[in-house]
Amino acid sequence: MSLAVALAFVAGACGMLGLAWVVPEPRRRGNSARGARVMHALARAGTVLRRASGARAPRSLGQRIAAAGAPPGLGVREVVAAKLAAAVGGAAIGALLAAGAPGRLGMLLVAVGPAAGFLAPDWWLRLRAAERARAARRELPPLLDLLRVTVDAGLAPGAALTTVGERASGVVAREWGTVGREVALGIPLAEALAALELRLPIAEVSALVAALDRATRHGAPLGETLAAQARDARLTRRRQIEEEAARAGPKIQPVVALLLVPSVLLLVAAALAAALLGGGGSAIGAG
Numbered sequence: 001m002s003l004a005v006a007l008a009f010v011a012g013a014c015g016m017l018g019l020a021w022v023v024p025e026p027r028r029r030g031n032s033a034r035g036a037r038v039m040h041a042l043a044r045a046g047t048v049l050r051r052a053s054g055a056r057a058p059r060s061l062g063q064r065i066a067a068a069g070a071p072p073g074l075g076v077r078e079v080v081a082a083k084l085a086a087a088v089g090g091a092a093i094g095a096l097l098a099a100g101a102p103g104r105l106g107m108l109l110v111a112v113g114p115a116a117g118f119l120a121p122d123w124w125l126r127l128r129a130a131e132r133a134r135a136a137r138r139e140l141p142p143l144l145d146l147l148r149v150t151v152d153a154g155l156a157p158g159a160a161l162t163t164v165g166e167r168a169s170g171v172v173a174r175e176w177g178t179v180g181r182e183v184a185l186g187i188p189l190a191e192a193l194a195a196l197e198l199r200l201p202i203a204e205v206s207a208l209v210a211a212l213d214r215a216t217r218h219g220a221p222l223g224e225t226l227a228a229q230a231r232d233a234r235l236t237r238r239r240q241i242e243e244e245a246a247r248a249g250p251k252i253q254p255v256v257a258l259l260l261v262p263s264v265l266l267l268v269a270a271a272l273a274a275a276l277l278g279g280g281g282s283a284i285g286a287g
Contacts, residue, residue, distance in 0.1 A: 035128070036072075036074065039074055039082050039124065040078075042083075042089075043073075043074065043082040043085070044081075045085040046080075046084040046085030046086075061076050061079060061080070062076050064122070064125045064126070066195075066198045066199045067125075067132070067133075067198070067199065068126075068128040069128060069129075071128075079125070083117075083118050083119075086117035086121060087114045087115075087117040087118035088114075089117050090114050090115070090120070091110075091114040091117065092113075093117075094112060094114065094116075095109075097109045097113075129201075132171050133200070135171045136171050137204065137233070137237055139170040139172045140172055140204050141230050141233040141234045141237065144208070144226050144227075144233060145227070146164050146167070147161070147164050147176075147226055148222070148223050148226035150163050151223060157212045157216060157222070158179070158180055158183035158184070158189050161176040161177070161179050161183075162179075162180025162184065163180075165177025171200070172200070175196055175199055178192075179192045179193065179195075179196050182195075190213060193212055193213060194209070197209050204229070204232075204233050208226075208229060211225045211229065
Protein backbone atom coordinates (compact mmCIF):
# COMPACT_ATOMS: atom_id res chain seq x y z
CA MET A 1 0.00 0.00 0.00
CA SER A 2 2.97 2.35 0.40
CA LEU A 3 3.36 2.61 -3.40
CA ALA A 4 -0.30 3.53 -3.82
CA VAL A 5 -0.07 6.15 -1.08
CA ALA A 6 3.06 7.65 -2.65
CA LEU A 7 1.41 7.81 -6.07
CA ALA A 8 -1.69 9.41 -4.61
CA PHE A 9 0.42 11.97 -2.74
CA VAL A 10 2.37 12.90 -5.89
CA ALA A 11 -0.90 13.10 -7.85
CA GLY A 12 -2.43 15.42 -5.27
CA ALA A 13 0.68 17.60 -5.21
CA CYS A 14 0.70 17.89 -9.01
CA GLY A 15 -3.00 18.70 -9.08
CA MET A 16 -2.75 21.38 -6.39
CA LEU A 17 0.28 22.93 -8.07
CA GLY A 18 -1.49 22.97 -11.42
CA LEU A 19 -4.65 24.53 -9.98
CA ALA A 20 -2.62 27.12 -8.09
CA TRP A 21 -0.86 28.02 -11.34
CA VAL A 22 -4.01 28.18 -13.45
CA VAL A 23 -6.38 29.94 -11.05
CA PRO A 24 -5.32 33.57 -10.58
CA GLU A 25 -4.66 34.62 -7.02
CA PRO A 26 -7.15 37.26 -5.87
CA ARG A 27 -5.77 40.64 -5.02
CA ARG A 28 -6.19 41.26 -1.33
CA ARG A 29 -5.29 44.21 0.83
CA GLY A 30 -3.65 41.76 3.21
CA ASN A 31 -0.89 41.09 0.69
CA SER A 32 -0.06 44.79 0.44
CA ALA A 33 -0.30 45.13 4.22
CA ARG A 34 2.19 42.31 4.75
CA GLY A 35 4.57 43.88 2.26
CA ALA A 36 4.25 47.23 4.03
CA ARG A 37 5.01 45.60 7.38
CA VAL A 38 8.16 44.03 5.92
CA MET A 39 9.19 47.40 4.49
CA HIS A 40 8.64 49.08 7.87
CA ALA A 41 10.79 46.43 9.58
CA LEU A 42 13.56 46.87 7.02
CA ALA A 43 13.34 50.65 7.34
CA ARG A 44 13.77 50.46 11.12
CA ALA A 45 16.67 48.05 10.73
CA GLY A 46 18.40 50.22 8.13
CA THR A 47 17.99 53.62 9.77
CA VAL A 48 21.41 53.42 11.41
CA LEU A 49 23.00 52.37 8.11
CA ARG A 50 21.39 55.29 6.29
CA ARG A 51 22.58 57.81 8.87
CA ALA A 52 26.09 56.34 8.95
CA SER A 53 26.48 56.18 5.18
CA GLY A 54 24.73 59.45 4.37
CA ALA A 55 23.04 57.76 1.40
CA ARG A 56 20.83 60.00 -0.73
CA ALA A 57 17.77 58.93 -2.63
CA PRO A 58 17.38 59.43 -6.39
CA ARG A 59 14.89 62.06 -7.42
CA SER A 60 12.59 59.51 -9.01
CA LEU A 61 12.17 57.55 -5.76
CA GLY A 62 9.60 60.00 -4.43
CA GLN A 63 7.56 59.59 -7.61
CA ARG A 64 7.71 55.79 -7.32
CA ILE A 65 6.53 55.99 -3.72
CA ALA A 66 3.65 58.27 -4.75
CA ALA A 67 2.66 55.89 -7.57
CA ALA A 68 2.64 53.05 -5.03
CA GLY A 69 0.06 54.92 -2.99
CA ALA A 70 2.46 56.54 -0.49
CA PRO A 71 2.12 53.80 2.16
CA PRO A 72 1.81 55.39 5.62
CA GLY A 73 5.14 55.81 7.35
CA LEU A 74 7.18 55.00 4.24
CA GLY A 75 8.82 58.13 2.93
CA VAL A 76 11.97 58.53 0.89
CA ARG A 77 14.27 58.17 3.91
CA GLU A 78 12.49 55.03 5.11
CA VAL A 79 12.69 53.37 1.69
CA VAL A 80 16.40 54.19 1.41
CA ALA A 81 16.95 52.67 4.86
CA ALA A 82 14.96 49.59 3.81
CA LYS A 83 17.10 49.23 0.68
CA LEU A 84 20.31 49.34 2.75
CA ALA A 85 18.98 46.81 5.27
CA ALA A 86 17.80 44.52 2.46
CA ALA A 87 21.22 44.76 0.82
CA VAL A 88 22.91 43.66 4.05
CA GLY A 89 20.43 40.81 4.40
CA GLY A 90 20.96 39.80 0.78
CA ALA A 91 24.72 39.81 1.32
CA ALA A 92 24.36 37.53 4.34
CA ILE A 93 22.08 35.11 2.48
CA GLY A 94 24.40 35.15 -0.55
CA ALA A 95 27.40 34.35 1.65
CA LEU A 96 25.55 31.43 3.28
CA LEU A 97 24.52 30.01 -0.09
CA ALA A 98 27.98 30.56 -1.55
CA ALA A 99 29.54 28.42 1.17
CA GLY A 100 27.97 25.30 -0.32
CA ALA A 101 27.98 26.35 -3.98
CA PRO A 102 30.55 24.92 -6.39
CA GLY A 103 33.22 26.97 -8.14
CA ARG A 104 32.35 30.36 -9.57
CA LEU A 105 28.72 30.03 -8.61
CA GLY A 106 29.68 30.95 -5.06
CA MET A 107 31.33 34.16 -6.22
CA LEU A 108 28.26 34.98 -8.29
CA LEU A 109 25.97 34.48 -5.29
CA VAL A 110 28.17 36.74 -3.16
CA ALA A 111 27.91 39.47 -5.81
CA VAL A 112 24.24 39.04 -6.65
CA GLY A 113 22.93 38.81 -3.06
CA PRO A 114 23.49 42.46 -2.05
CA ALA A 115 22.29 43.77 -5.42
CA ALA A 116 19.10 41.71 -5.26
CA GLY A 117 18.43 42.85 -1.70
CA PHE A 118 19.05 46.50 -2.60
CA LEU A 119 16.60 46.33 -5.52
CA ALA A 120 13.91 44.34 -3.67
CA PRO A 121 12.13 47.44 -2.21
CA ASP A 122 12.03 49.00 -5.71
CA TRP A 123 10.48 45.80 -7.03
CA TRP A 124 7.84 45.91 -4.29
CA LEU A 125 7.03 49.54 -5.07
CA ARG A 126 6.71 48.68 -8.77
CA LEU A 127 4.34 45.78 -8.04
CA ARG A 128 2.20 47.92 -5.76
CA ALA A 129 2.03 50.73 -8.34
CA ALA A 130 1.05 48.26 -11.09
CA GLU A 131 -1.70 46.82 -8.87
CA ARG A 132 -3.05 50.31 -8.20
CA ALA A 133 -2.98 51.12 -11.93
CA ARG A 134 -4.95 47.95 -12.77
CA ALA A 135 -7.51 48.74 -10.07
CA ALA A 136 -7.84 52.33 -11.32
CA ARG A 137 -8.50 51.18 -14.89
CA ARG A 138 -11.21 48.83 -13.65
CA GLU A 139 -12.91 51.52 -11.57
CA LEU A 140 -12.66 54.52 -13.90
CA PRO A 141 -15.52 53.95 -16.42
CA PRO A 142 -18.45 53.99 -13.94
CA LEU A 143 -16.85 56.70 -11.84
CA LEU A 144 -16.39 58.92 -14.91
CA ASP A 145 -20.10 58.50 -15.67
CA LEU A 146 -20.94 59.41 -12.08
CA LEU A 147 -18.63 62.42 -12.25
CA ARG A 148 -20.30 63.54 -15.49
CA VAL A 149 -23.74 63.37 -13.88
CA THR A 150 -22.48 65.30 -10.86
CA VAL A 151 -20.92 68.01 -13.00
CA ASP A 152 -24.05 68.28 -15.15
CA ALA A 153 -26.01 68.81 -11.93
CA GLY A 154 -24.12 72.09 -11.46
CA LEU A 155 -21.30 71.26 -9.05
CA ALA A 156 -17.82 72.66 -9.55
CA PRO A 157 -15.10 70.15 -10.46
CA GLY A 158 -13.58 70.13 -6.95
CA ALA A 159 -16.95 69.63 -5.27
CA ALA A 160 -17.92 66.98 -7.84
CA LEU A 161 -14.74 65.02 -7.10
CA THR A 162 -15.51 65.22 -3.38
CA THR A 163 -19.06 63.98 -3.90
CA VAL A 164 -18.04 61.02 -6.04
CA GLY A 165 -15.19 60.17 -3.67
CA GLU A 166 -17.57 60.05 -0.72
CA ARG A 167 -20.23 57.96 -2.48
CA ALA A 168 -17.91 55.37 -4.06
CA SER A 169 -15.09 53.13 -2.93
CA GLY A 170 -11.80 51.99 -4.39
CA VAL A 171 -8.48 53.48 -5.39
CA VAL A 172 -9.86 56.17 -7.71
CA ALA A 173 -12.61 57.22 -5.30
CA ARG A 174 -10.10 57.63 -2.47
CA GLU A 175 -7.81 59.70 -4.66
CA TRP A 176 -10.67 61.90 -5.88
CA GLY A 177 -11.77 62.38 -2.29
CA THR A 178 -8.22 63.46 -1.41
CA VAL A 179 -8.28 66.02 -4.23
CA GLY A 180 -11.63 67.37 -3.05
CA ARG A 181 -10.42 67.72 0.55
CA GLU A 182 -7.24 69.49 -0.59
CA VAL A 183 -9.30 71.96 -2.64
CA ALA A 184 -11.59 72.53 0.33
CA LEU A 185 -8.53 73.37 2.45
CA GLY A 186 -7.48 76.06 -0.04
CA ILE A 187 -5.03 74.22 -2.28
CA PRO A 188 -5.49 75.25 -5.94
CA LEU A 189 -7.28 72.65 -8.03
CA ALA A 190 -4.44 72.56 -10.58
CA GLU A 191 -1.92 71.72 -7.85
CA ALA A 192 -4.15 69.02 -6.36
CA LEU A 193 -4.71 67.49 -9.80
CA ALA A 194 -0.96 67.51 -10.49
CA ALA A 195 -0.44 65.53 -7.28
CA LEU A 196 -3.21 63.14 -8.34
CA GLU A 197 -1.42 62.54 -11.64
CA LEU A 198 1.75 61.62 -9.71
CA ARG A 199 -0.14 59.17 -7.50
CA LEU A 200 -1.93 57.56 -10.46
CA PRO A 201 0.42 57.92 -13.45
CA ILE A 202 -1.79 56.37 -16.12
CA ALA A 203 -3.01 57.82 -19.41
CA GLU A 204 -6.67 57.86 -18.37
CA VAL A 205 -5.99 59.98 -15.31
CA SER A 206 -3.77 62.33 -17.33
CA ALA A 207 -6.62 62.87 -19.81
CA LEU A 208 -9.05 63.56 -16.96
CA VAL A 209 -6.64 66.04 -15.36
CA ALA A 210 -6.23 67.84 -18.68
CA ALA A 211 -10.02 68.04 -19.15
CA LEU A 212 -10.58 69.40 -15.63
CA ASP A 213 -7.78 71.91 -16.11
CA ARG A 214 -9.32 73.16 -19.38
CA ALA A 215 -12.72 73.44 -17.73
CA THR A 216 -11.27 75.43 -14.84
CA ARG A 217 -9.16 77.76 -16.97
CA HIS A 218 -11.39 78.35 -19.99
CA GLY A 219 -14.86 77.24 -18.87
CA ALA A 220 -14.93 74.40 -21.39
CA PRO A 221 -17.93 72.05 -20.99
CA LEU A 222 -17.08 68.84 -19.17
CA GLY A 223 -20.11 66.63 -19.78
CA GLU A 224 -19.32 65.46 -23.31
CA THR A 225 -15.60 65.15 -22.54
CA LEU A 226 -16.25 62.94 -19.51
CA ALA A 227 -18.71 60.81 -21.46
CA ALA A 228 -16.12 60.29 -24.22
CA GLN A 229 -13.45 59.45 -21.67
CA ALA A 230 -15.76 56.90 -20.03
CA ARG A 231 -16.33 55.24 -23.42
CA ASP A 232 -12.60 55.21 -24.13
CA ALA A 233 -11.89 53.74 -20.70
CA ARG A 234 -14.40 50.95 -21.32
CA LEU A 235 -12.88 50.18 -24.71
CA THR A 236 -9.39 50.14 -23.21
CA ARG A 237 -10.51 47.83 -20.43
CA ARG A 238 -12.22 45.56 -22.95
CA ARG A 239 -9.05 45.30 -25.04
CA GLN A 240 -7.03 44.51 -21.94
CA ILE A 241 -9.42 41.71 -20.97
CA GLU A 242 -9.26 40.28 -24.49
CA GLU A 243 -5.45 40.42 -24.46
CA GLU A 244 -5.29 38.74 -21.05
CA ALA A 245 -7.65 36.02 -22.26
CA ALA A 246 -5.54 35.49 -25.40
CA ARG A 247 -2.40 35.14 -23.29
CA ALA A 248 -4.07 32.79 -20.83
CA GLY A 249 -4.54 29.95 -23.35
CA PRO A 250 -0.85 29.29 -24.09
CA LYS A 251 -0.07 29.52 -20.38
CA ILE A 252 -2.75 27.02 -19.38
CA GLN A 253 -1.91 24.36 -21.99
CA PRO A 254 1.56 23.43 -20.60
CA VAL A 255 0.16 23.35 -17.06
CA VAL A 256 -2.63 21.00 -18.11
CA ALA A 257 -0.23 18.79 -20.09
CA LEU A 258 2.55 18.68 -17.50
CA LEU A 259 0.68 18.80 -14.19
CA LEU A 260 -3.07 18.22 -14.32
CA VAL A 261 -3.11 15.28 -16.77
CA PRO A 262 -0.21 13.48 -15.00
CA SER A 263 -2.00 13.95 -11.68
CA VAL A 264 -5.07 12.15 -13.04
CA LEU A 265 -2.92 9.36 -14.47
CA LEU A 266 -1.10 9.00 -11.16
CA LEU A 267 -4.42 8.70 -9.35
CA VAL A 268 -5.43 5.91 -11.72
CA ALA A 269 -2.05 4.24 -11.18
CA ALA A 270 -2.48 4.54 -7.41
CA ALA A 271 -5.89 2.89 -7.59
CA LEU A 272 -4.54 0.08 -9.78
CA ALA A 273 -1.54 -0.40 -7.49
CA ALA A 274 -3.79 -0.57 -4.44
CA ALA A 275 -6.05 -3.13 -6.17
CA LEU A 276 -3.16 -5.27 -7.42
CA LEU A 277 -1.28 -5.21 -4.14
CA GLY A 278 -4.41 -5.89 -2.18
CA GLY A 279 -5.37 -8.76 -4.49
CA GLY A 280 -1.84 -10.18 -4.39
CA GLY A 281 -1.77 -10.02 -0.62
CA SER A 282 -5.09 -11.88 -0.37
CA ALA A 283 -3.89 -14.57 -2.77
CA ILE A 284 -0.66 -15.06 -0.82
CA GLY A 285 -2.56 -15.29 2.46
CA ALA A 286 -4.94 -17.88 0.98
CA GLY A 287 -2.00 -20.00 -0.31
